């Protein structure tokens with residue numbers, strides 16, 4: 001039996017979205033207060049699988065840390081650190097490159113999406129990314145990983161890596177990690193196109209709400225968000241073929257920590273002209289304080305760096321013995 005331990009990470013690739021907040025960061029905060037040990041990372045080694053300007057990467061890494069802290073992660077309760085500050089991630093990542101199979105990686109939909117048509121020119125790191133992600137998790141024997149729905153396939157791969165390692169070496173060393181995909185907004189969609197995930201890489205800035213948006217920007221984007229002409233239904237079933245409507249209701253439920261059915265009990269029969277102002281008020285009341293606090297923290301980069309260095313030191317105390325045992329098992 002493995003002691004419960006939570007790990008997750010986000011790439012410091014710039015521009016945290018409402019999707020990152022509802023799918024990941026808000027869940028990180030929830031799990032921090034369960035009494036289970038929690039580790040949250042800025043996965044900079046993953047960010048460089050696509051080109052990052054060095055100065056921008058440094059700034060984005062601090063900004064992500066500021067986002068974590070502003071959203072409620074407490075360095076006294078959670079270990080916050082950069083992936084590259086804990087070399088054990090990359091060291092275990094290499095071993096997992098030798099455990100994972102080419103065929104497994106080829107089936108990862110995120111690689112297909114991110115590499116696009118020009119697959120020959122994608123970095124080798126982009127292809128191998130899920131093996132490093134398995135190492136991020138398993139170097140702490142983490143049992144639970146809060147993520148958005150888009151990461152489910154990578155967590156399954158993490159379990160495959162753990163199972164193959166355990167099988168090949170005849171040990172019961174790595175746990176079968178569980179994804180924690182919770183809340184009403186595990187997959188936040190674009191505000192302009194209900195069939196696309198809200199993402200920092202979408203070319204249309206109006207498609208996403210950023211965690212750093214001010215009240216005016218939030219209001220404008222929600223006012224312009226694509227909808228349909230019908231009134232809101234009174235039950236979730238009525239949203240099935242209405243992706244844009246469903247997305248806005250999911251966002252409301254996610255921000256308010258409500259069930260979708262409860263949101264619809266309040267707004268069923270109302271038009272979007274009534275619902276949108278309520279959503280704007282809610283989004284501004286939840287996000288504006290975070291963005292203000294992020295600004296404040298970004299004025300104190302030394303304070304952020306100190307927190308991360310301390311987090312990394314403590315993370316290494318967990319990771320180093322697990323890596324040492326892995327080497328021992330492998331015969332090194």
Ligand code: ADP
Nearest residue numbers: 010011019020023024147148151186187188198
């Ligand atoms: P992105 O997908 O924005 O490039 P990451 O890959 O670093 O960012 O994802 C960070 C976390 O945010 C992951 O847990 C991911 O599942 C979650 N996430 C990203 N976009 C969304 C979204 N649109 N809805 C819900 N969760 C999301």
Ligand code: NA
Nearest residue numbers: 110148150151
């Ligand atoms: Na992602």
